[in-house]
Amino acid sequence: MKIHFLKNRTVIFFIVFLILLGVPFLIKDNYYLHLIILSGIFTILVSGYNLIIGYVGFFSLAHTAWFGIGAYTSALLSTKLGVSFWVGLLAAGILSSFFSYLIGLVTLRLRGHAFILVSFCFAEVIKLISINWIGLTQGPMGIIAIPPPGNINFYFFSLNFSAKSSFYYLILFLSLLSIYVVSRLNNSRYGRAFIAIRENEDLAKSIGIDTFGHALVAFVVGAFLAGLAGSFYSHYVSVISPELFGFQYMVTMLIMLYIGGRGTIMGPIIGAMLFTGLPEFLRVSKGLRMPIFGLILVFAILFMPKGIMQLKGMRWRTKNKW
Amino acid sequence: MSLLDIEDLTKNFSGLVALNDLNFQVRKGEILSIIGPNGAGKTTLFNLVTGFLKPSRGKIIYEGDEITGRKTNDIAKKGIIRTFQITKVFPVLTVMESIRTAHHLSTKYGFFATLTNTSSKKNEEREIQENSKKILNFVKLHNEKDVLSVNLSYGHQRLLEVAIALAAKPRLLLLDEPATGMNQEEMKSIMELILKIREIGITILLVEHNMKVVMNISDRIIVLNYGVKIAEGSPKEIQGDKKVIESYLGKGFA
Amino acid sequence: MLNEFLQQIINGLTIGTIYSLMACGLTLIFGVMLVVNFAHGEFYMLGGFLVYQMLAIFRINYAVSLIMSVVIIILFGMIAERTLLKPMRGEGIINTAVVMIGLSIFLQNMALLIWGPTPKRIVSPFSSVPLEIGNFSFTPLQIFTTAVTVLVIISAHLFLRKAKLGKAIRATFSDREAAALVGVDIDLVHSVTFGFGSALAGISGALLGSVFLVFPTMGELPIVKAFVVVIVGGMGNFLGAIFSGLMLGVVESLGAGFISSGYKDALGFIVVILVILYRELGLFRR
Numbered sequence: 001m002k003i004h005f006l007k008n009r010t011v012i013f014f015i016v017f018l019i020l021l022g023v024p025f026l027i028k029d030n031y032y033l034h035l036i037i038l039s040g041i042f043t044i045l046v047s048g049y050n051l052i053i054g055y056v057g058f059f060s061l062a063h064t065a066w067f068g069i070g071a072y073t074s075a076l077l078s079t080k081l082g083v084s085f086w087v088g089l090l091a092a093g094i095l096s097s098f099f100s101y102l103i104g105l106v107t108l109r110l111r112g113h114a115f116i117l118v119s120f121c122f123a124e125v126i127k128l129i130s131i132n133w134i135g136l137t138q139g140p141m142g143i144i145a146i147p148p149p150g151n152i153n154f155y156f157f158s159l160n161f162s163a164k165s166s167f168y169y170l171i172l173f174l175s176l177l178s179i180y181v182v183s184r185l186n187n188s189r190y191g192r193a194f195i196a197i198r199e200n201e202d203l204a205k206s207i208g209i210d211t212f213g214h215a216l217v218a219f220v221v222g223a224f225l226a227g228l229a230g231s232f233y234s235h236y237v238s239v240i241s242p243e244l245f246g247f248q249y250m251v252t253m254l255i256m257l258y259i260g261g262r263g264t265i266m267g268p269i270i271g272a273m274l275f276t277g278l279p280e281f282l283r284v285s286k287g288l289r290m291p292i293f294g295l296i297l298v299f300a301i302l303f304m305p306k307g308i309m310q311l312k313g314m315r316w317r318t319k320n321k322w
Numbered sequence: 323m324s325l326l327d328i329e330d331l332t333k334n335f336s337g338l339v340a341l342n343d344l345n346f347q348v349r350k351g352e353i354l355s356i357i358g359p360n361g362a363g364k365t366t367l368f369n370l371v372t373g374f375l376k377p378s379r380g381k382i383i384y385e386g387d388e389i390t391g392r393k394t395n396d397i398a399k400k401g402i403i404r405t406f407q408i409t410k411v412f413p414v415l416t417v418m419e420s421i422r423t424a425h426h427l428s429t430k431y432g433f434f435a436t437l438t439n440t441s442s443k444k445n446e447e448r449e450i451q452e453n454s455k456k457i458l459n460f461v462k463l464h465n466e467k468d469v470l471s472v473n474l475s476y477g478h479q480r481l482l483e484v485a486i487a488l489a490a491k492p493r494l495l496l497l498d499e500p501a502t503g504m505n506q507e508e509m510k511s512i513m514e515l516i517l518k519i520r521e522i523g524i525t526i527l528l529v530e531h532n533m534k535v536v537m538n539i540s541d542r543i544i545v546l547n548y549g550v551k552i553a554e555g556s557p558k559e560i561q562g563d564k565k566v567i568e569s570y571l572g573k574g575f576a
Numbered sequence: 577m578l579n580e581f582l583q584q585i586i587n588g589l590t591i592g593t594i595y596s597l598m599a600c601g602l603t604l605i606f607g608v609m610l611v612v613n614f615a616h617g618e619f620y621m622l623g624g625f626l627v628y629q630m631l632a633i634f635r636i637n638y639a640v641s642l643i644m645s646v647v648i649i650i651l652f653g654m655i656a657e658r659t660l661l662k663p664m665r666g667e668g669i670i671n672t673a674v675v676m677i678g679l680s681i682f683l684q685n686m687a688l689l690i691w692g693p694t695p696k697r698i699v700s701p702f703s704s705v706p707l708e709i710g711n712f713s714f715t716p717l718q719i720f721t722t723a724v725t726v727l728v729i730i731s732a733h734l735f736l737r738k739a740k741l742g743k744a745i746r747a748t749f750s751d752r753e754a755a756a757l758v759g760v761d762i763d764l765v766h767s768v769t770f771g772f773g774s775a776l777a778g779i780s781g782a783l784l785g786s787v788f789l790v791f792p793t794m795g796e797l798p799i800v801k802a803f804v805v806v807i808v809g810g811m812g813n814f815l816g817a818i819f820s821g822l823m824l825g826v827v828e829s830l831g832a833g834f835i836s837s838g839y840k841d842a843l844g845f846i847v848v849i850l851v852i853l854y855r856e857l858g859l860f861r862r
Contacts, residue, residue, distance in 0.1 A: 106853065114856045117807045121845040124800065128845075132838040181437060188436040188443070192423040199412040206372060206406075207490040208398035208427040217433065247796055251677055258674055298660060298678035 020172055024165035033164050037236065039276035040171035041229050044178040046256045046268035048225030051218040054262030055186060057198030058111075058215055061120035062103065063253060066096040066223035068130060068244040070230025075143045075240055076136070085149035089231045096227025097220045099126075104219040108212055127245035142241030146234050167236050174232060178225050183265050185221065194218055195263070325350045325494055325525050326371070326402075331380035333366055333549075340366040342549040344380070348494065348527055353520055355528040355536045357560075358546035359570060364529040365407050367546075368496050371527075372404045373397045384494070399427060401493035405483045405500060407529075411471040417482055418467040421454040424489035428453070454489065461485045461515060477508040484515065494525045501532040513539050537561065545569070579711050584833040585826055590718050592825020593725040594780045598798060599805035599817035600729065601776030607812030608749045608769045611661060614676040616777050616802060617795025618683035619649055623778030624785030624794060625687060628696050638701050645782055646775050653774035654767040661770065662763070680795075687792040695789035702786070721783045728779060729818065732772075745769055749812065777802075797841075804848050 027033050049063045070092035077083040077091055107118045130137045137143070148161035149170070159166040185191055193214045196204035201211055234240045243249075252275065260271020326348035333341040341363045348354050356364050369375040371382055373394035382390045389397055412420050429450065431443040458464040461481050466474060471482060480500060487495060497516070501509050513535055520526055530536050536543060536557070543560045545553040547569040553560055560566055598620060605613045626645035630636040636644070660679060664672045702720045706713035736742040741764075747755040748765045756762050780798070781790075788794070805824055809816025824844050831843035 110852070110856050113807055113811060114852050117804065118849050118852050120800075121804070121849045124845050125842050125849075128839060128842040132842075184437050184439060188447075189426055189429045189431070190433070190436055192419075193426055195415065196412060196423050196426075199414060200410050202374070202406070203410040203412065203486070205394040206398060206404055206410075207424050207486060208395050210393075210395045251681070254677075255674065258671075295678065295682055298675050298682070 023172075024168050030164055033168060035276055037164070037168055037171050039273045040168075040175045041233055041236075042253070042256060042272035042276055043175045043269050044171075044225050044229040044232075046253050046260070046272050047178050047182045047265075048222035048229075049253055049257055050262060050268050051182065051185070051194070051222040052215070053257060054264070054267070055191065055194035055198065056215050056218045057194075058108070058219075059116045060219065061116055061250065062100070062123040063222065063226055064245050064250045065123040065126045066100055066226035067230040067233075067249065068126065068242070069099055070096045070227030071234040071240050071244055072130065072137060072143070072230075073227070074231035075146045075234040078147055078235070079143060079145065085147075085231075085235055088235075089228060092231035093224045093227040096230070097224040100220050100223030101216070104216045108215045108219060123245065123250075127242060130242040130245060137242070140242060142239060142243075143234070144239045146238045146240065148235055148238070171232060171236075174228055178228070179265065179269070181221070181225070186265065190214065190217060198263075324348065325385060326527070327381070327383035328367075328371075329381040329383065331367070331370060331382065332378050333363070333370060333375065334378045340549050341370070341377075344546075344549070344551055346544055346551065346554065348525060349542075350525055351520065351523070352541040353516065353526045353528060353539055355530055355540040355543045356546060357530065357533075357536055357543060361548075362546040363549040364546060365498060366549075368404055368498055368527075368529065371397075372402060372496065398490060401491065402496065403487045403490045403492035403494075404496035405487050405498050407498045407502075409476070409479050409483060411474075411479055411482055411486075413470075413472040415471055416468050417458065417463055417471060417474070417485075418454060420471055420482060421457055421485055421489050422450050424486040425450045425453065427490050457485050457488050460488070460518070462511070477504055480504070480508075480512070481515075484519075488519070488524075492524055494527065495519065496527045496529075498529050499531060500528070501530055501535045509535060580833065581830075583712050584829045586712060586714070587718075588826035588829030589822055590722050590825070591829065592822035593722050593729075594784055594821075595798075595801055595805050595824050596818045596821030597725050597728060597776050598780045598802040599809065599821045600732065600814060601773035602799075602802050603806045603809070603812055603814060603817045604745075604776075605770055605773040606806070608745055609661070609766055610672075611770075612673040612676065613770075613773070614673055614799070615656075615680040615683060616774070617799030618680045618687075619653065619774040619777040619795075620781035620784075620798055621687060621790075621792065621795040622652070622683065623649060623781030624698065624790040625691060625696075625781075626778070627782040627785060628698050628790050629691075631698060632696070642779075642782055646779055649778035650771040650775045653771035656774075657767045657770035662766070684792050684795070691792065693792065695791040697789055698782075698785040700786035704787075717786060721787065724779070724783060728776065732776070733814075741765075741768060801844070804844065808848055808851055 023036065024033065027036070045063070045067060048066075049060075052058050052060045052063075073095045074085070074088035074092040077088040078085060083091075103119075103122050107115060107122065110118055131140055133139070148167075149159075151161060152159040159169060161167065161170075186194070193204065193209045196207075196209055197211050197214060205211055230244070233244075256271030256275045257268060258271075260269070260274065261267030324347040328344055328346050328348075331341055331344040332339070344363075344367070356367065358364055366375065370377050373389075373392055373396070376391045380390070381388055384397075384400060384402060387400070389400065389402075412423065415423065429446045431440070431446055435443045455464070458467055461484055463478065463481050463485060466478055469478075471479065474482060484497070484500065487497075500516070501512050504512060509532065516526060516528070516539055528536070528540065540557055542555065543553075543557055544551055545560060545563070545566045552565045552569060553563045555563070598616065601619075602613060602616050605611055605616075623645055626648055627638075627641045630641035630644060631638060656679065660675055661672065664675055700717055700720075702716040704715045704717050706715050734742075736746055744755070744760045745765050745768065747758070747760055748762060748769075752762070755765075781794070784798075785794075801824060805820045806817055808824075809818075809820035824847075827847050828840045828844050832840035
């Protein structure tokens with residue numbers, strides 16, 4: 001009886017949830033709290049990215065664009081128009097979705113290398129716009145002094161964003177929301193359609209699945225989540241620059257996704273936690289940190305090509321698939 | 323009552339004529355077989371009907387509606403489902419998961435219903451589960467329901483294909499060489515299965531090389547050679563047709 | 577006006593030959609080994625740094641530095657292939673690509689450690705002072721760069737056509753299994769291809785290091801361009817790579833000259849998007 005009780009999924013979730021709520025009390029060091037917050041941001045980013053890459057199987061290189069658009073939208077709304085963070089958060093998600101929708105319309109009919117390249121080119125063009133349209137984005141200097149969210153006072157529940165722990169609770173909420181959205185989506189006819197497209201597109205079409213339409217859903221939902229992450233990020237670090245659109249973020253997300261495990265719900269979470277912490281825990285010497293990171297990446301793929309989830313025996317048996 | 327009308331259907335591939343002015347009808351409730359030597363254009367016909375290819379000329383009319391050149395998934399929605407000459411499955415899915423996936427057209431719940439997990443979504447999911455079990459029993463794959471598609475034996479994969487097609491609620495089922503590579507026993511099962519499918523009201527268009535199967539279960543047969551219809555009739559009529567025998571065995575055998 | 581236009585085209589062709597060179601290396605590696613070499617930009621960077629190191633620090637003369645750097649990169653490439661790529665054969669394109677990304681991170685940061693972030697200058701014996709020839713101006717550096725690049729491309733072409741090893745590489749390119757069946761040493765072909773392809777990147781870096789500066793992240797933008805060129809030209813297609821490389825150089829140059837230099841890179845990408853959409857979807861074809 002007791003053993004059953006502990007194995008029940010709802011119970012496990014509840015216990016984990018309680019622990020998560022207690023984190024700021026257990027971890028007092030601001031630096032570690034910062035890392036946890038960062039991993040929360042990446043959890044949202046990579047879970048969204050997983051939809052198009054892991055589930056539908058289209059290798060998009062445009063994801064940083066949605067992150068950056070979200071960050072800039074939110075930052076500009078608050079610094080130039082004094083809009084509240086909460087409105088900015090929603091606007092960031094909506095605007096990223098909107099642009100991903102437009103670009104998806106054009107690119108999601110492409111396949112293979114053509115799709116990868118065109119998604120990449122669009123992302124680069126957006127990056128170049130952020131660098132060159134100085135009137136809007138202040139160019140390479142970026143946007144500074146982005147204010148933290150306004151304090152929340154709701155009966156007994158209050159968040160003061162001059163404290164890091166408040167940011168933690170916010171990102172916890174947003175992460176849980178993302179995970180909820182992604183898991184609902186993937187455990188439904190949508191998720192089954194995504195996987196069908198990935199596994200055998202012709203067969204999927206022959207049983208009535210609109211491959212373009214579903215790819216668009218995955219693409220846009222992923223972009224929405226990335227926009228939310230971007231908005232949070234800009235108000236958390238208070239300074240953003242066109243670097244957000246760059247190679248480093250894209251590679252980081254890909255590493256988290258590939259090593260954490262594509263096509264699963266836990267994969268992005270594990271990847272995010274592992275790779276946010278890892279570079280920091282490798283502080284052997286500041287200079288050697290990144291080279292070692294590079295080497296770890298190399299060896300991880302050499303020995304675990306399917307990602308960490310393959311250790312758990314999760315099913316990701318692909319044969320020469322992307 | 324004609325379910326499918328093929329009118330003057332023609333397909334060219336830069337110089338090669340795969341189908342030339344094909345005309346025939348598929349009657350509701352029948353099992354119609356298309357036979358002919360390799361390269362006669364049989365699979366091309368299937369590809370045209372199901373939207374994988376666009377015709378160079380001609381019309382395809384289904385239940386009175388012209389479906390020429392429409393997209394594959396739209397055509398599937400209308401009730402035309404096919405299997406493929408080279409087995410197609412979803413490699414990493416189990417048999418059960420594949421069938422559940424194939425119920426895509428049976429479900430309607432949308433994006434927001436998915437996010438909020440409405441009761442209508444839950445109901446539809448329950449129905450999918452029920453119906454999947456029924457289909458697995460129908461094709462006799464229920465013992466393999468948790469086996470990965472890629473690990474199935476060839477014969478079972480072929481059955482899975484049919485099961486997937488059935489889950490998509492076909493009114494017209496196009497089977498592309500379902501008996502290829504099967505032994506005697508498997509052949510018997512597949513013939514029984516096809517007859518059972520017709521019994522539940524599904525019209526069947528069959529492409530097949532195996533003459534035993536074709537002669538045993540077809541109501542009518544159409545013979546193609548080099549993209550042209552050279553004969554049409556009952557199995558008996560076809561067996562005696564000189565042109566047919568020539569096309570298969572060459573002149574001098576008729 | 578026409579003059580300016582032609583001048584821009586000439587400038588564009590110069591840069592274009594370098595894009596072609598890098599793209600040829602990339603497409604060779606992909607075509608023969610089915611590897612997407614994300615570290616290609618770092619070999620480009622290494623080319624630049626090795627020449628800098630020999631020229632400025634060890635005070636070796638320019639020609640020798642150039643040649644020695646190329647040799648070192650070929651060897652280094654072959655070693656990298658043996659240790660990192662050989663075990664990955666058959667693991668799929670993406671996993672191999674991630675290994676190369678790891679290598680690129682490693683190399684970039686080692687370069688950062690060794691040489692520091694401040695950009696260095698390679699002092700080439702060829703000056704950057706423009707000469708007037710007819711109505712156009714060229715710098716000796718430009719002429720040298722283009723000449724070397726063209727020479728390299730032609731030599732590579734001859735090597736692939738005439739030399740025994742070159743033919744072996746081409747055979748593997750066309751049909752790996754058949755090549756293995758007739759006794760081609762696949763391991764050797766892979767090592768040489770990777771070393772050779774990387775050397776093409778290295779030469780580009782060494783040559784451009786004189787024009788621009790040398791710094792650890794200098795490979796990031798060129799590799800993007802190289803990928804673009806390879807895919808527009810068709811992966812594994814040499815003539816395509818050469819032609820697209822030149823085209824990209826010209827488009828960028830015209831863009832910089834007539835629109836704005838900030839957005840000139842964007843122009844290249846937009847052209848690529850349009851080309852691909854046209855080619856794959858038949859858009860604009862009414």
